[in-house]
Amino acid sequence: MLKVKHDELATLNMAVNGHYYRRAVESRLLLVDFLRDELGLTGTHVGCEQGICGACTVLIEGVPARSCLHFALSMKGKEITTIEGLSEWPQFPAIAEALSRRHGVQCGFCTPGIVASMITEEGVSEEEIDVLLAGHLCRCTGYVGIRQAWQDILAKKEGK
Amino acid sequence: MTSEKTWIGRPVTRIEDGRLIRGEGRFMADINPVPGIRHAAILRSPYAHAAIRSINIQEALLRNGVLGVFTGEMINRELNPFPVGVSAPVNYYPIAHSKVRYVGEPVAVVVAENRYVAEDALRDIVVHYDTLPSSMDIEPAKGQLDPSALLHEDILNNVASSRRFEYGRCEKELKQAEVVLTNRFRYPRNTAVPIETYGVIANYESHSDYYTIWSNFHGPFTLHSVMAHALKIDTHKLRLCSPSDIGGSFGVKSAVYPYAVLMGVVSKLVRCPVKWVEDRLEHMQGSSSATQRITDVTMGLSCGGKITALKLVQYDDVGAYIRAPEPATLYRTHGNLTGAYDIRNVLVENYAVMTNRVPTGLIRGFGGPQLYFPLERMIDIAARHLGIDPVDMRRRNFIRIDAFPYTTASGAVYDSGNYQAVLEQALEKSEYNHFRHQRSETSGSLRYGLGVAAVVEPSGSNMGYVSLAFTPTERMAQWPKSGAAAAATVAIDPLGGISVRLDSVPEGQGHETVARQIVADALTVPMDAVRVIVEMDTATSAWTVSSGSYSSRFASAGSGAILGAAQKVRDKLLVLAAAKLGIDVSTLHLHQGWVWQDKQKTVWSLRRLAGSIHWNPADMPKGIEAGIHETCYFTLPQVSAPSVDDRINSSAVYGFLIDIVKLAVDIETGQIRILDYTTVHDAGTLLNPLLAQGQIYGGIAFGIGSALYEELVYDNNGQLLTGSLMDYFVPTISEMPKHLKLSHHSTPTELTPLGAKGLGEGNVMAAPAAIANALSDALGIEVLHLPLTPQTVFELMHSHQRKEATRT
Numbered sequence: 001m002l003k004v005k006h007d008e009l010a011t012l013n014m015a016v017n018g019h020y021y022r023r024a025v026e027s028r029l030l031l032v033d034f035l036r037d038e039l040g041l042t043g044t045h046v047g048c049e050q051g052i053c054g055a056c057t058v059l060i061e062g063v064p065a066r067s068c069l070h071f072a073l074s075m076k077g078k079e080i081t082t083i084e085g086l087s088e089w090p091q092f093p094a095i096a097e098a099l100s101r102r103h104g105v106q107c108g109f110c111t112p113g114i115v116a117s118m119i120t121e122e123g124v125s126e127e128e129i130d131v132l133l134a135g136h137l138c139r140c141t142g143y144v145g146i147r148q149a150w151q152d153i154l155a156k157k158e159g160k
Numbered sequence: 161m162t163s164e165k166t167w168i169g170r171p172v173t174r175i176e177d178g179r180l181i182r183g184e185g186r187f188m189a190d191i192n193p194v195p196g197i198r199h200a201a202i203l204r205s206p207y208a209h210a211a212i213r214s215i216n217i218q219e220a221l222l223r224n225g226v227l228g229v230f231t232g233e234m235i236n237r238e239l240n241p242f243p244v245g246v247s248a249p250v251n252y253y254p255i256a257h258s259k260v261r262y263v264g265e266p267v268a269v270v271v272a273e274n275r276y277v278a279e280d281a282l283r284d285i286v287v288h289y290d291t292l293p294s295s296m297d298i299e300p301a302k303g304q305l306d307p308s309a310l311l312h313e314d315i316l317n318n319v320a321s322s323r324r325f326e327y328g329r330c331e332k333e334l335k336q337a338e339v340v341l342t343n344r345f346r347y348p349r350n351t352a353v354p355i356e357t358y359g360v361i362a363n364y365e366s367h368s369d370y371y372t373i374w375s376n377f378h379g380p381f382t383l384h385s386v387m388a389h390a391l392k393i394d395t396h397k398l399r400l401c402s403p404s405d406i407g408g409s410f411g412v413k414s415a416v417y418p419y420a421v422l423m424g425v426v427s428k429l430v431r432c433p434v435k436w437v438e439d440r441l442e443h444m445q446g447s448s449s450a451t452q453r454i455t456d457v458t459m460g461l462s463c464g465g466k467i468t469a470l471k472l473v474q475y476d477d478v479g480a481y482i483r484a485p486e487p488a489t490l491y492r493t494h495g496n497l498t499g500a501y502d503i504r505n506v507l508v509e510n511y512a513v514m515t516n517r518v519p520t521g522l523i524r525g526f527g528g529p530q531l532y533f534p535l536e537r538m539i540d541i542a543a544r545h546l547g548i549d550p551v552d553m554r555r556r557n558f559i560r561i562d563a564f565p566y567t568t569a570s571g572a573v574y575d576s577g578n579y580q581a582v583l584e585q586a587l588e589k590s591e592y593n594h595f596r597h598q599r600s601e602t603s604g605s606l607r608y609g610l611g612v613a614a615v616v617e618p619s620g621s622n623m624g625y626v627s628l629a630f631t632p633t634e635r636m637a638q639w640p641k642s643g644a645a646a647a648a649t650v651a652i653d654p655l656g657g658i659s660v661r662l663d664s665v666p667e668g669q670g671h672e673t674v675a676r677q678i679v680a681d682a683l684t685v686p687m688d689a690v691r692v693i694v695e696m697d698t699a700t701s702a703w704t705v706s707s708g709s710y711s712s713r714f715a716s717a718g719s720g721a722i723l724g725a726a727q728k729v730r731d732k733l734l735v736l737a738a739a740k741l742g743i744d745v746s747t748l749h750l751h752q753g754w755v756w757q758d759k760q761k762t763v764w765s766l767r768r769l770a771g772s773i774h775w776n777p778a779d780m781p782k783g784i785e786a787g788i789h790e791t792c793y794f795t796l797p798q799v800s801a802p803s804v805d806d807r808i809n810s811s812a813v814y815g816f817l818i819d820i821v822k823l824a825v826d827i828e829t830g831q832i833r834i835l836d837y838t839t840v841h842d843a844g845t846l847l848n849p850l851l852a853q854g855q856i857y858g859g860i861a862f863g864i865g866s867a868l869y870e871e872l873v874y875d876n877n878g879q880l881l882t883g884s885l886m887d888y889f890v891p892t893i894s895e896m897p898k899h900l901k902l903s904h905h906s907t908p909t910e911l912t913p914l915g916a917k918g919l920g921e922g923n924v925m926a927a928p929a930a931i932a933n934a935l936s937d938a939l940g941i942e943v944l945h946l947p948l949t950p951q952t953v954f955e956l957m958h959s960h961q962r963k964e965a966t967r968t
Binding site: 026028041042043049050052082083084087101105106107108109110111115134137138141143145146147 | 352407437439859
């Protein structure tokens with residue numbers, strides 16, 4: 001177990017979007033603040049800081065997670081992918097196109113987090129879409145366009 | 161540059177999406193426009209009403225990394241109180257000194273090297289309070305309140321403003337009516353909950369006394385002068401900037417302005433630029449909210465169901481300070497108080513009452529949900545009382561199609577509409593008659609209900625309506641206020657690059673895309689030849705008091721300004737081409753980016769003309785200025801100041817919608833499930849049907865939240881019980897009905913150049929009423945307040961059972 005004293009800096013080695021970083025950080029620094037303030041990756045957004053809204057969702061070792069509920073230091077040795085990295089993935093253009101065509105984006109503040117969930121959940125059923133999307137708050141779209149975009153991607157995958 | 165198509169009216173996908181989906185949007189928290197920014201955190205009051213006995217900041221000042229700690233007293237010394245929209249003596253500052261009046265009111269500000277340290281230092285500040293009794297009632301006390309329960313000295317019973325208006329002979333008609341029905345309704349305090357919170361960066365320059373303040377403020381820019389007055393500076397010294405991306409607002413971010421002023425002063429005192437990003441807990445307790453409203457409705461009717469008189473007594477809870485632009489919630493709908501109905505005798509009494517809750521302001525629908533919940537419920541209650549079908553009841557009272565343009569009793573001019581046709585379309589689309597027969601079926605503990613709401617949707621607010629809070633005599637002493645103006649600038653650079661600058665400060669509505677459509681059409685170029693700039697900067701953008709994004713004004717005002725500016729550019733180019741060609745300008749037009757003479761293409765392209773203006777200005781014909789940078793300010797002349805008899809055309813244009821809801825309620829659990837939701841809008845010409853659809857879906861979600869889940873709940877001491885997103889429930893996808901049907905009926909307005917009306921708020925006004933009507937239908941019990949949580953439904957059924965029991 002990692003032990004760090006309050007007010008002391010500890011060394012953090014991690015990979016973000018395929019790049020390696022070595023930084024000295026405070027133990028209490030949140031992952032989302034590290035990504036945004038230390039690395040300048042501002043595509044990950046802070047909406048509630050209590051794990052409800054899903055705007056700060058990133059991938060930790062390929063799995064969607066709330067970056068406001070993790071300490072940066074707990075990411076030691078791990079690989080993080082933010083929207084800046086996801087937008088280089090081969091699946092990304094189809095997701096972006098579907099979201100735009102279905103008007104699943106308005107203010108766009110919740111969107112990068114939703115993309116993180118969409119891009120990793122390739123094999124879901126239509127019912128599971130609602131379960132996964134329920135982990136993201138969007139106040140603009142009523143979720144209709146987002147759900148349709150996700151359904152379009154599934155349909156395409158299944159060759160419908 | 162060529163273009164075959166016209167773009168207006170087409171479901172064009174958005175230019176904004178590219179950057180937003182990639183996380184390349186630029187929101188307030190993302191930007192650092194000046195070097196040397198330090199970070200602020202705010203200490204807030206834990207009490208709803210208390211005198212501040214002392215504040216000790218010594219410990220906080222000593223903490224490593226802290227640059228400054230400022231109390232309300234230190235800050236407010238630099239300020240005037242904000243001007244307020246009423247004559248009552250309310251001294252509203254962005255931070256408390258001597259007394260706190262709501263939970264979450266700012267008390268002190270810390271500036272530190274980062275937010276973590278600033279928050280640490282908040283805990284070092286010691287404040288001693290003497291608590292006072294909280295005043296939580298909306299309805300003014302009948303007797304005199306104890307002086308300790310007064311929020312502000314010299315304001316009797318906490319009533320900040322009250323006015324009475326009578327149009328026609330309402331009292332007389334009510335006395336003579338065959339049927340008179342009375343009910344009291346309660347609309348809850350709810351709020352907008354954009355996923356991005358408030359953000360402010362303030363930079364004070366001591367050498368010039370200039371303030372530059374970046375924030376996610378989106379207007380109305382009437383508040384620019386309110387801020388400058390508070391800062392004790394001439395208005396040109398205050399530069400307000402908003403970034404290209406705002407993460408939703410739905411009105412609530414107009415109330416970031418006190419924080420903009422607060423950080424402005426803090427920047428001055430600490431002598432460096434200061435950034436403050438609100439956290440979610442701060443947002444829930446200290447940003448803004450809709451007014452809670454009690455409405456006493458008295459309706460006079462004939463036995464045949466014709467409404468002869470309508471009396472509304474409205475009590476708005478405006479919170480601890482009546483903050484500008486309040487009491488606007490009471491007046492935004494003043495012209496359309498009678499909704500879709502032809503009612504000539506109207507009486508309205510308005511009371512803006514202060515309580516120990518957060519001050520109120522714009523929230524999507526702004527005044528509409530507060531009006532239409534009681535009004536549309538009363539239509540159903542009256543229908544049931546008279547044994548008339550609720551749909552027939554509406555038909556009998558609708559403004560007839562041959563009556564447009566129709567002037568309401570209180571002065572609105574409904575430009576156009578066909579309410580009957582929209583209703584019929586909605587009935588068909590929703591299979592209303594089919595459901596009507598099914599609804600008496602029950603299955604186990606489920607009961608089914610059907611509800612309708614008809615809403616006249618105002619868009620493009622008249623800057624003059626707020627002055628109705630003053631008497632005609634008081635208004636005589638002021639400058640008249642009117643209009644719903646918007647500004648836009650179209651420019652062409654030396655090689656033909658076209659740019660458009662807006663004053664609309666969008667928060668997700670897609671104004672960049674629509675502006676592109678409008679300008680590409682006007683200049684006959686492809687859409688990607690047009691760049692749209694939505695960053696607001698009061699030092700460089702064309703703007704006016706009504707600029708901004710609120711009251712669904714982009715379709716009704718903004719689009720007209722954009723078109724006007726593009727047409728100015730087009731006309732200038734054609735005049736120049738006519739001079740170059742030595743022919744009459746009236747024979748020329750633009751087509752595919754070239755100047756054509758009738759059916760003959762000339763040698764002059766838009767690009768070549770632009771080049772010649774920039775590169776060869778000495779050769780310009782007389783009367784044509786060098787440069788192509790044309791601004792249009794657009795307003796409708798009909799949007800005039802209130803009349804001496806207190807009538808007002810409170811909005812520029814008026815759309816219409818019908819919502820029909822089918823729901824199931826479980827009488828054992830109180831849970832409501834919406835089975836089917838239909839909405840039919842008449843917003844005139846749709847500028848972009850895809851974006852219109854997005855506004856409607858979003859509006860329905862918002863309206864469902866207001867109807868079923870959302871309320872800022874305070875206890876009797878003024879403690880906020882719903883301070884996080886765990887307690888304040890915002891709809892997720894699971895709460896959205898699977899069966900959503902929407903369609904349009906188009907009655908274009910002749911008032912706006914593109915025939916468009918706003919449509920972003922209508923469903924927020926209609927959904928709570930339609931859902932409450934459906935629940936009343938299902939249970940046979942009249943719903944008089946919201947939100948309809950399982951607990952509310954349960955209590956409703958049981959109090960009804962108790963009443964039934966006492967009756968028998």
